[in-house]
Amino acid sequence: MCLFRVLLLMVGSAVTAVGADNCPAAVVGACCPPSWQPWGHSCYRLTDRSTYWYHSSVACHDMGAKMAVPYSPQENEFMMQLAQMETKFWMGCRDIINEGTWVCDAKGDGEPFVNWGDGEPNNYGNEDCLVSTPYYHRNGNVNDETCYTIYRAICVQRQANYRCPVQPTRAHHFCVTTGQLPNSCLLDHVITEFVTKSNPRCASACIKEPRCHSFNIKHNHQGQKLCQINNATRCNDPAQFQVIDSYCIYAQECIN
Numbered sequence: 001m002c003l004f005r006v007l008l009l010m011v012g013s014a015v016t017a018v019g020a021d022n023c024p025a026a027v028v029g030a031c032c033p034p035s036w037q038p039w040g041h042s043c044y045r046l047t048d049r050s051t052y053w054y055h056s057s058v059a060c061h062d063m064g065a066k067m068a069v070p071y072s073p074q075e076n077e078f079m080m081q082l083a084q085m086e087t088k089f090w091m092g093c094r095d096i097i098n099e100g101t102w103v104c105d106a107k108g109d110g111e112p113f114v115n116w117g118d119g120e121p122n123n124y125g126n127e128d129c130l131v132s133t134p135y136y137h138r139n140g141n142v143n144d145e146t147c148y149t150i151y152r153a154i155c156v157q158r159q160a161n162y163r164c165p166v167q168p169t170r171a172h173h174f175c176v177t178t179g180q181l182p183n184s185c186l187l188d189h190v191i192t193e194f195v196t197k198s199n200p201r202c203a204s205a206c207i208k209e210p211r212c213h214s215f216n217i218k219h220n221h222q223g224q225k226l227c228q229i230n231n232a233t234r235c236n237d238p239a240q241f242q243v244i245d246s247y248c249i250y251a252q253e254c255i256n
Contacts, residue, residue, distance in 0.1 A: 034209050036157070037194050039078045043157040044068060045192075046083060053129040053147040056090045057105060060155035067092030068156035069130070071108030076115060076140065079154055081195045084134045084220065090153035091130040091142065099123060102130070106156050117141030174203050175254040185216040185248040187240045189230040195220070202227035203251065214252035218244075 032043035047059045060067045069092040070076035083089045092105035093112065100121075104112050114130070121127065121144035129147035134140060176199075191211055196202050199217055206212040209229055213236070216228040233252045234241035241250070 032157075034211075035192060037082060037192070039075065041159050044079070044082055045155055046086075046089070047153045047155060050150045050152050052150065053090050053094065053153075056151070056153035057092070060092075060105075060153060063155055065155035065157045066106035068106050068154040069093050069104045069108075070113045071110055072113055075108075076113050078195075079132070080134045080140045081220070081224075083132075083152070083154055085193075086134060086152055088131045088133050088145075088151050090151050091132050092153075092156075093130040094128050094147065095121075095144070096128040096147070099128075106158060108158065114142050115140055117143045120144060173254040174206075174251045176249050176251040183246065183248045184241060184243050185218060185228075185250050186214055186230050186232065186234050186237070187242055187244075189214075189232045189237065189240065190216070190228045191231045193226055193228040195224045196227045197225065199251075202229075205229060206251075214250065216248055216250055218248040219246060 032038045036043040036045045038044075043065075045063075045065075047056055049059075051059070057067045067090060068079060070079055093102045093114075095102045097103065102112075102114075115132075117133075118141075120142065123144060125146060127144035127146050129145055129149075130142060131145045131149070131151060132140065132142045192209070194205070196205075196217075202215050202217055205227060206215045206229055211231045212229045214230045214233045216230065218226050218228065220226045234250065
């Protein structure tokens with residue numbers, strides 16, 4: 001039996017509201033399929049594996065999306081957070097036809113926001129594709145790189161029109177570790193993560209993700225609250241339920 005001291009995360013009507021498969025209009029303008037993260041009126045996700053730029057573009061296309069490129073500093077910040085565990089990731093632009101003329105896949109409003117690194121782009125060794133380095137690794141700088149390097153990519157569905165399935169609403173009660181288990185998280189089971197401002201939004205994301213069995217809430221290197229969706233519970237893998245040296249709480253659906 002898996003036993004741990006718990007604190008009820010949400011109660012009463014608040015649980016029912018979070019459990020509904022509706023998109024809170026005050027939070028985002030897009031309703032996204034499972035595994036996709038909303039921002040503005042678009043939906044985003046990382047490709048499943050690292051590969052060449054062209055193959056990453058095809059992977060996005062197969063999901064009904066385009067390879068993403070930011071069109072504002074705010075969108076760039078969101079993408080950096082989404083890919084913060086990656087050393088680099090592909091962005092949806094290349095200048096393979098005319099050197100210095102960058103053509104981008106996913107069109108947005110205005111011109112793409114490209115935070116070039118020092119001395120970039122330099123076309124060193126015939127570099128025709130765009131990569132970005134998340135803040136965790138190197139300040140979110142962008143540079144050109146050979147298209148046959150292997151990275152993951154961020155895909156985007158602009159003006160997403162996915163309709164959340166209407167299902168009977170039921171209350172969801174999540175219990176979080178407290179007391180004797182401070183700063184404890186389930187490790188090596190994260191399937192997706194994103195920055196959030198509240199614990200209920202993390203719980204809502206878990207409810208909408210069919211593979212979610214629990215979630216961690218911790219702080220990233222910028223001090224922001226990070227929601228990590230897990231594909232298991234601490235009862236499934238007790239060896240990976242560990243105390244870490246920074247803020248973290250763990251939650252799973254309460255067992256009646």
